[in-house]
Amino acid sequence: xxxxLAAEVAQRWLGVPAPALRHVEAHVARLLALRTATRxxxxxxxxxxxxxxxxxxxxxxxxxxxxxxxLDVVLDHLARQGGGRA
Numbered sequence: 001x002x003x004x005l006a007a008e009v010a011q012r013w014l015g016v017p018a019p020a021l022r023h024v025e026a027h028v029a030r031l032l033a034l035r036t037a038t039r040x041x042x043x044x045x046x047x048x049x050x051x052x053x054x055x056x057x058x059x060x061x062x063x064x065x066x067x068x069x070x071l072d073v074v075l076d077h078l079a080r081q082g083g084g085r086a
Contacts, residue, residue, distance in 0.1 A: 007021065014064065014065055014068045015068075015069075016068040016069070016071075020068055020071055021068070023071060023075050024064065024067060024068060024071075027074075027075065027078045030078050030081065031062070031064075031067060031074070031078070034055060034062055034074070035061050035062040036061075037055055037062075038055055038058045038060070038061050038062040039061035039062075041056075043055045043056055047077065048077055050073060051073055051074065051077050054070070054073050
């Protein structure tokens with residue numbers, strides 16, 4: 001998405017501030033793994049209960065919009081896995 005949209009357009013489209021987009025960009029690979037988990041319904045073991053429950057509750061593969069609007073649920077875990085917040 002970031003290669004297709006200018007940052008300002010993506011920010012308007014998602015309805016989130018630029019810092020939130022930087023957090024998402026910093027963890028794209030891990031977020032894609034979580035998207036796969038929601039698509040396959042195979043949530044990885046060892047996730048914090050709040051994140052695991054939230055992922056299991058997703059009725060569709062995890063969209064970028066959902067991540068952007070629930071950064072508190074996702075990014076704290078991703079930051080602890082390595083790399084910190086961008």
